Amino acid sequence: MNTVTPSQQQAPPSALNRVRVVYPLIFSLICAFTAELLLKDFMEHDTELMRSALGRVTAVFIGLYIVQRFAILSFRLYRPNLKNLVCIFSVLLGCIILVWLGKLLSISLSTYLSSVKSVGAVPAETFYFAIPFATGGFLLQAVLGLQYGMVFSVSLSLIAAIYFPGTPIFSLYALVTSLIACLSLSHLRSRSAYLRAGLNVSLFSLVLCLAALLMKEDLVTAAAPLGILAALIGGILCAFLASGITPIVEHVGGYVTDMRLIEMATLDHPLLKELSIQAPGTWNHSMVMGMMVEAAADAIGANAVLARVGSYFHDIGKTKKPLYFVENQGSEENRHDKLSPSMSALIIRSHVKDGIELARKHGMPSAIEDMIPQHHGTSRIEFFYEKARNEAEEAGHDPESVDESLYRYPGPKPQTREAGILMLADGIEAAARTLSEPSFDRIQGMVQKMINKVFASGELNECDLTLKDLHIIAKCFTRILSGIYHQRIAYAEPAEKTKESEIDVTSQPVSATEEKPEEEGSKEDLKRLGL
Numbered sequence: 001m002n003t004v005t006p007s008q009q010q011a012p013p014s015a016l017n018r019v020r021v022v023y024p025l026i027f028s029l030i031c032a033f034t035a036e037l038l039l040k041d042f043m044e045h046d047t048e049l050m051r052s053a054l055g056r057v058t059a060v061f062i063g064l065y066i067v068q069r070f071a072i073l074s075f076r077l078y079r080p081n082l083k084n085l086v087c088i089f090s091v092l093l094g095c096i097i098l099v100w101l102g103k104l105l106s107i108s109l110s111t112y113l114s115s116v117k118s119v120g121a122v123p124a125e126t127f128y129f130a131i132p133f134a135t136g137g138f139l140l141q142a143v144l145g146l147q148y149g150m151v152f153s154v155s156l157s158l159i160a161a162i163y164f165p166g167t168p169i170f171s172l173y174a175l176v177t178s179l180i181a182c183l184s185l186s187h188l189r190s191r192s193a194y195l196r197a198g199l200n201v202s203l204f205s206l207v208l209c210l211a212a213l214l215m216k217e218d219l220v221t222a223a224a225p226l227g228i229l230a231a232l233i234g235g236i237l238c239a240f241l242a243s244g245i246t247p248i249v250e251h252v253g254g255y256v257t258d259m260r261l262i263e264m265a266t267l268d269h270p271l272l273k274e275l276s277i278q279a280p281g282t283w284n285h286s287m288v289m290g291m292m293v294e295a296a297a298d299a300i301g302a303n304a305v306l307a308r309v310g311s312y313f314h315d316i317g318k319t320k321k322p323l324y325f326v327e328n329q330g331s332e333e334n335r336h337d338k339l340s341p342s343m344s345a346l347i348i349r350s351h352v353k354d355g356i357e358l359a360r361k362h363g364m365p366s367a368i369e370d371m372i373p374q375h376h377g378t379s380r381i382e383f384f385y386e387k388a389r390n391e392a393e394e395a396g397h398d399p400e401s402v403d404e405s406l407y408r409y410p411g412p413k414p415q416t417r418e419a420g421i422l423m424l425a426d427g428i429e430a431a432a433r434t435l436s437e438p439s440f441d442r443i444q445g446m447v448q449k450m451i452n453k454v455f456a457s458g459e460l461n462e463c464d465l466t467l468k469d470l471h472i473i474a475k476c477f478t479r480i481l482s483g484i485y486h487q488r489i490a491y492a493e494p495a496e497k498t499k500e501s502e503i504d505v506t507s508q509p510v511s512a513t514e515e516k517p518e519e520e521g522s523k524e525d526l527k528r529l530g531l
Contacts, residue, residue, distance in 0.1 A: 024068035027085050031092055031155070032061035038096050039163040056162050063158040071151045076464055078147040087253050088140065088152060094245075095136040095156055099163075102131030113226075126223040128170055129209050130230035130237065133160070134201050137178035138194070138242030141185045143255040145303075153178030169212045173205070180204050181238060188258045191243055198239025205231035256365035261309045264368070271316050271362055278319040281327030285429060286312050288484065292425045296476040297418055300469045307418040310371040313364065314422060317355025317372065321347060327430075341388035345381050345407045352376060352409060374419040375426055376409040377459040413462045420463035421473060424451055428477055438485035444478045 036057050071078045080088065106127035113122045136156060141149035157175035164170045184197035209231035213224050250257060267273070276283040289311040297307035322328040324335055324347050336344040355372040385407035389399035414420040428450045435442055451474055454460060465473075 021069075023080065023082065023085055024065055024072065027080075027089060028061050028064035028068060031064055031089060031159075032057045034089075034093055035060055035096055035159050035163065038100050039159075060159055060162055064155050067151060067154050067158065071147065075147045075151075077145060078151060080148070083253070084144060084148070087144065087249070087255075088148065091136045091139050091152065091249075092155065095133065096159070098132055098135060098241075099160070102128065106131070122223050122226060125167055125170075126227045127230050128164075128167070129173065129205055129227055130234045132234055132238040132241055133174040134177040134181035134235070134238040135241045135245075137181035138185055138197065138238060139245060139249060141182040142188055142242070142246050142257050143249050143253065146182055146186060149182035150179060153182060169208065169215070173208050173212075176204055176208060177201050177235070177238070181242075189262060190259065194239040194243040195236075198236045200235070201238055202232045202235030205234050250365075254366050256306070256367045258303075258305045260365065261305045264364070265305075265309045265312060271319075271358060272312060274319050275316055279315075279322035279325070279328045281330075282315050282318045282322065282325060285327055286315055289314075289422070289425045289429050292429060292477055292480050293418070293421045295480055296421050296425070296473040299472045299476050300417065300465075302417040302421065306367060307421055310368055310375075310418060310422055311425065313355075313359065313368055314371055314375045314426070315351065315355065316358050317351035317353065319358075320351070320354045324348070325351070336384075341384040341391065342406050345384045345388075348381055348384070349409055370415065371419050371422055373410065374412060374414045374416075375422040376411075377413040377423060378408055378411040379423075379454075379457065379459055380404065381407045381409070413459050415462055417464055417469070420460050420465045423459060424454055424473060425477065427454065429481070432481045432485060435485070438481070440478070440482045443481050443485065444474075447474050447477045447481070 036053055068080075072080075103124075106124045109127055110122050110124035133156060137149045137153050140152045153175055156178055157171050160174040161168065161171035180201050181197055184200040185193060187193065206228060209227045213227060246257060249255060250260065267276075272283070275286070290308045293311045294304045294308040296302075298304040318325050318328070323332065324344075326334075329335075336347075339347075352373050356369060359369040359372060385402070385404065388402045388407070392402055393399045414423050428447055431446055431450055432438065432443060435446065451470055455470065460470075
């Protein structure tokens with residue numbers, strides 16, 4: 001059953017048509033002609049050049065278009081924009097070139113070995129198992145996600161079926177190895193993940209190679225060991241190529257992988273250091289939010305690493321004017337008491353603009369930068385808006401005359417599930433601190449109330465969070481906040497201490513000489529604590 005998400009309901013028809021019809025149409029047509037231009041030389045017995053070329057282009061075009069349409073309608077997270085389609089096409093073009101080079105090398109190697117009497121005839125197909133079909137699956141899984149990698153795998157296998165006539169095993173080989181690459185790289189946390197995924201690809205390549213040899217009854221010929229060696233090399237070669245190309249795709253396309261996010265999440269990052277010094281209250285708020293959003297994102301299948309890192313940096317703009325935010329004021333007076341509501345709202349809103357400037361200055365990826373404005377969306381700064389209305393009413397003016405736009409964040413609304421989770425966590429974590437008795441039931445009620453409020457306001461209309469997702473998110477937030485703000489029992493004091501505390505100390509003045517042992521004891525205690 002298809003899930004209709006808020007973003008699908010609100011998106012204008014023209015935008016939906018571009019995503020669902022126009023983009024896949026153009027993409028499929030360009031890919032079909034590109035494959036024909038690069039791979040047509042390998043077609044044998046081509047007596048009707050134009051007719052057969054037209055047939056191949058038509059077959060590839062229809063196949064790719066159907067795959068794209070099916071993926072868009074069936075996969076909730078497969079929404080390729082123009083930038084992503086350019087990335088997919090570039091990766092597909094690179095894979096076609098690899099196939100082209102691999103076929104040339106296979107033919108050359110087969111010709112050479114067949115001329116060696118001690119080896120005998122070795123068909124070129126034996127070395128096709130070393131062609132790194134899965135490289136594209138590795139790349140797209142790393143930079144775009146599992147759905148994109150799977151769609152690419154099916155598309156590549158379709159092209160292989162058209163341009164490897166007479167050898168259907170290689171269409172299956174391209175499909176299986178690419179899918180295994182995507183599934184094996186689902187948790188990209190380090191460079192070694194590529195090697196592990198490459199070994200998985202090699203293992204399945206070996207199984208398919210043995211199956212092909214059994215079908216052709218070549219298991220005892222000279223081609224068998226060479227084919228097995230080629231299959232083992234192919235998987236490792238895919239991983240090696242992908243690990244080297246991924247940083248280039250990241251830089252050129254502005255994408256971000258989990259590896260880079262993990263590098264940014266270290267507390268040694270200059271922005272996080274500055275945040276902890278200039279705005280310690282905001283830093284603590286961000287760390288707690290990190291736990292909340294990571295658990296919630298992981299529970300609904302979103303990118304947990306992206307959500308956690310986004311929470312760390314979402315309020316970095318508060319380092320410019322930290323004392324104007326309540327979590328950093330401590331016992332100091334509230335600086336907003338001397339300002340008009342509109343000026344206070346302007347200062348509060350400015351932390352978004354300041355955060356974007358800092359993110360760009362430090363070269364942060366767009367996925368993190370986008371979360372800075374999106375975690376507030378177009379929500380209203382309620383406290384100062386109501387204060388302005390009250391002041392207007394006290395002055396004899398109509399409260400409706402207050403310009404609401406001055407008290408709203410500029411947006412945009414959250415565009416991704418991770419940004420939507422961040423918006424929910426931001427308000428809920430702050431509200432949890434105001435609970436006088438944070439019992440489980442009170443926290444649960446507060447979480448549900450806040451989520452309902454944000455949902456009803458329409459702030460989540462442009463991200464793919466479903467009602468089921470919101471229910472899971474609420475459970476995760478409640479569990480984590482209950483653990484953080486749980487009630488503590490009052491431990492009973494020892495009997496001796498209790499007796500001492502009952503002595504009326506005011507009736508027994510202490511001389512200066514009697515205070516010295518206490519001071520020495522305090523110093524000794526500090527030494528034991530390492531202070």
